[in-house]
Amino acid sequence: MGPGAPRPSGRGVRRASPLPLTPLHGRMAAAEGRERGKAGVGAPHCPASKVVANMGDEDWDTEILKPHIPSFVPVFDKDTFSSGANGDAFNRASDSSEINDVPTRRDQFMRSGFPSGRSLGNRGTDASDQSSKRENLPTMGGFGPGKGFGNRGFSSNKFEEGDSSGFWRESNDYEDNQTRSRGFARRGGYQDGNDSEASGSSRRGGRGSFRGCRGGFGLTHNSESEREDGPQRPGGFFSSRRTGLVDPAGNGDNFRGRSVGGRGGYKGFNEEVVAGSGRNTWKSEAEGESGDFQGPKVTYIPPPPPENEEAIFAHYQTGINFDKYDTILVEVSGHDAPPAILTFEEADLCQTLNNNITKAGYTKLTPVQKYSIPIILAGRDLMACAQTGSGKTAAFLLPILAHMMRDGVTASRFKDQQEPECIIVAPTRELINQIFLEARKFSFGTCIRPVVIYGGTQLGHSIRQIMQGCNILCATPGRLMDIIGKEKIGLRQVRYLVLDEADRMLDMGFGPEMKKLISFPGMPSKDQRQTLMFSATFPEEIQRLAGEFLKTDYLFVAVGQVGGACSDVQQTVLQVGQYSKREKLVEILRNIGEERTMVFVETKKKADFIATFLCQEKISTTSIHGDREQREREQALGDFRCGKCPVLVATSVAARGLDIENVQHVINFDLPSTIDEYVHRIGRTGRCGNIGKAISFFDPEPDSHLAQPLVKVLSDAQQDVPAWLEEIAFSTYVPGFSGGTSRGNVFASVDTRKSYQGKSSMNIVGFSSAQAPNPVDDESWD
Numbered sequence: 001m002g003p004g005a006p007r008p009s010g011r012g013v014r015r016a017s018p019l020p021l022t023p024l025h026g027r028m029a030a031a032e033g034r035e036r037g038k039a040g041v042g043a044p045h046c047p048a049s050k051v052v053a054n055m056g057d058e059d060w061d062t063e064i065l066k067p068h069i070p071s072f073v074p075v076f077d078k079d080t081f082s083s084g085a086n087g088d089a090f091n092r093a094s095d096s097s098e099i100n101d102v103p104t105r106r107d108q109f110m111r112s113g114f115p116s117g118r119s120l121g122n123r124g125t126d127a128s129d130q131s132s133k134r135e136n137l138p139t140m141g142g143f144g145p146g147k148g149f150g151n152r153g154f155s156s157n158k159f160e161e162g163d164s165s166g167f168w169r170e171s172n173d174y175e176d177n178q179t180r181s182r183g184f185a186r187r188g189g190y191q192d193g194n195d196s197e198a199s200g201s202s203r204r205g206g207r208g209s210f211r212g213c214r215g216g217f218g219l220t221h222n223s224e225s226e227r228e229d230g231p232q233r234p235g236g237f238f239s240s241r242r243t244g245l246v247d248p249a250g251n252g253d254n255f256r257g258r259s260v261g262g263r264g265g266y267k268g269f270n271e272e273v274v275a276g277s278g279r280n281t282w283k284s285e286a287e288g289e290s291g292d293f294q295g296p297k298v299t300y301i302p303p304p305p306p307e308n309e310e311a312i313f314a315h316y317q318t319g320i321n322f323d324k325y326d327t328i329l330v331e332v333s334g335h336d337a338p339p340a341i342l343t344f345e346e347a348d349l350c351q352t353l354n355n356n357i358t359k360a361g362y363t364k365l366t367p368v369q370k371y372s373i374p375i376i377l378a379g380r381d382l383m384a385c386a387q388t389g390s391g392k393t394a395a396f397l398l399p400i401l402a403h404m405m406r407d408g409v410t411a412s413r414f415k416d417q418q419e420p421e422c423i424i425v426a427p428t429r430e431l432i433n434q435i436f437l438e439a440r441k442f443s444f445g446t447c448i449r450p451v452v453i454y455g456g457t458q459l460g461h462s463i464r465q466i467m468q469g470c471n472i473l474c475a476t477p478g479r480l481m482d483i484i485g486k487e488k489i490g491l492r493q494v495r496y497l498v499l500d501e502a503d504r505m506l507d508m509g510f511g512p513e514m515k516k517l518i519s520f521p522g523m524p525s526k527d528q529r530q531t532l533m534f535s536a537t538f539p540e541e542i543q544r545l546a547g548e549f550l551k552t553d554y555l556f557v558a559v560g561q562v563g564g565a566c567s568d569v570q571q572t573v574l575q576v577g578q579y580s581k582r583e584k585l586v587e588i589l590r591n592i593g594e595e596r597t598m599v600f601v602e603t604k605k606k607a608d609f610i611a612t613f614l615c616q617e618k619i620s621t622t623s624i625h626g627d628r629e630q631r632e633r634e635q636a637l638g639d640f641r642c643g644k645c646p647v648l649v650a651t652s653v654a655a656r657g658l659d660i661e662n663v664q665h666v667i668n669f670d671l672p673s674t675i676d677e678y679v680h681r682i683g684r685t686g687r688c689g690n691i692g693k694a695i696s697f698f699d700p701e702p703d704s705h706l707a708q709p710l711v712k713v714l715s716d717a718q719q720d721v722p723a724w725l726e727e728i729a730f731s732t733y734v735p736g737f738s739g740g741t742s743r744g745n746v747f748a749s750v751d752t753r754k755s756y757q758g759k760s761s762m763n764i765v766g767f768s769s770a771q772a773p774n775p776v777d778d779e780s781w782d
């Protein structure tokens, strides 16, 4: 069957299979003997290339549909890191088992402020197009360059603390987590409630239809969403579902103990279910190790990060567009915002911090840093929304460290329970590790000790790290709650709580854990701590939930263009049907050559499949997704970072936060289910003033719901909008859609309090970040 040949049914890979993914197992195992020694280009980094001889197109559906019982037997490695060499009780690896008529619609569409016809397709050189764009895009024409911003206020505050019911009510109102997740993701007004879910499900290949069908393991949601740090899954019948596919290290351990570590093991009937977020069934990670929920024991101990100064301060160069940050509009809303600073010197940080900033190669503040640093230094709570790759991490780390230094935080002694002054949470393991490395860099030479803990690693290792002293705890939510539950972390001293990728941290996937965290005994109330939230996207619904975590007078900083897509990323959308995608991908990758490229797919299974396929095509590829063991994930990321494997196939687990040098391309082989996820994904390139390219395959069948927001994001970032995409957007137009929460404003996101509160008491100021005036002195916005 050729690439364009009709298929018996829709997207093969979205079908649920009652058995573990087997296509590659069987084929690989059988082919291994035949092909050993005939490694292709990708072979050293991707053993799959040596075992997949000729995986033709026909294999795609056949293999997915035809389940096999995997024939390999798990082998339990002796974990070299767990030998107990340190004489550490935790270190011993024990046995592991681990809408109506068309004209009307179009009229409405036009009236809604969407750009019309070809005007969108041009890049603004034509004056009439420009004016048309402005006319038709009230969202952009709300204020033009040079127009001032000013005081908007509110009279009633819907963010009064104490009403925590909103969060939970929200949760219960939804039929299930996916419904809720997708509702949020669609960003208000586009579609509502059930319609949204229903259409969402059908669009994405019947996502909802597998709910609760977990093959005897109960109702735990197990979507393809890359929620980190969920419960350890039990082994058993389904335990060996892993593909045993790519071991980037070429360790030859494809069949090594797949049911043993990390996130391995079980995956049920609905493994193809896709969701933007995750599920709210939280179970202690420890249950997989020591609780009733007997599952695989995790023995992986990540290698310690390099200790030499050069490695600690290694950084990449800011790009040619770094200075353009100064022209980005910034909006600060809330009461009595402190003035922005223009230079690091103005921050008046201590000498050690200044030295570290210099060694890190930072000479100039980014906009989010100009505004956030003084706000945090002033002790205010903050919700900050700034485009991807614009330095949000340092924006919170530097002022926190400055405070800790000022307050004379001392090195904590070795003890059984540590009481960190700061807790930072992020949704993925790799991201929290990256934040930890940044914290370590900026705290270098101080007595402040950052520690990182995350799932997929040995719990004992996390505990040991903490016991040695912990001032700043960087953690993924599941592992954090485990450690707190084990009383290895006391919360009484917490002065700073940071939620990076905060919209993700508060959605249905992680929201419940975050809620537990802030209500855990000993956790200082929001009035007693400083709570800081950062992200490139902030749906309104999530902002409302966030009010529960923040003091009522929190400040909201919004930096950047509408939709938050980084304008340094050149976005291209190609219409590619599912059966042409692989061919197109190979064509593009061959043109790209050795430049580092991230390829995003929607499911874990597909990530493995595409990675294998690319290896077979002799394109050196590795993969990262939530069903790979943590060891493999880190190896894959390492191989990608160092250029050993210039192509990384990933699910959305790698969409947020990852800061990898020289990623020049992002390819959305599958578009994500939400526009926010799209913004985060393409933000893996074009970082810190560097330029990047994003190519997205748009398959009208499953992706039509994205046409409208995509047109908005593209046009707001002054990108070409294909005529066919506009047509699809017209035809799928939903009345009332204005592009979503953040799409009706020049800023990346808007402070939802503006919608609820009168003009009397809320200051909203906006200006380009190079001016950085005292916000309260600035001219009125409206």
Ligand SMILES: Nc1ncnc2c1ncn2[C@@H]1O[C@H](COP(=O)(O)OP(=O)(O)OP(=O)(O)O)[C@@H](O)[C@H]1O
Pocket (backbone or CB within 6 Å): 315, 316, 318, 361, 362, 363, 364, 365, 366, 369, 386, 387, 388, 389, 390, 391, 392, 393, 394, 535, 536, 656, 657, 658, 659, 683, 684, 687, 688
């Ligand atoms: N002032 C600065 N000068 C030079 N480099 C900087 C500066 N601030 C941050 N960087 C660098 O820019 C890169 C991106 O920063 P960071 O990862 O914090 O972005 P981000 O806004 O958190 O992105 P994302 O939304 O994707 O999480 C990092 O390599 C960081 O070290």
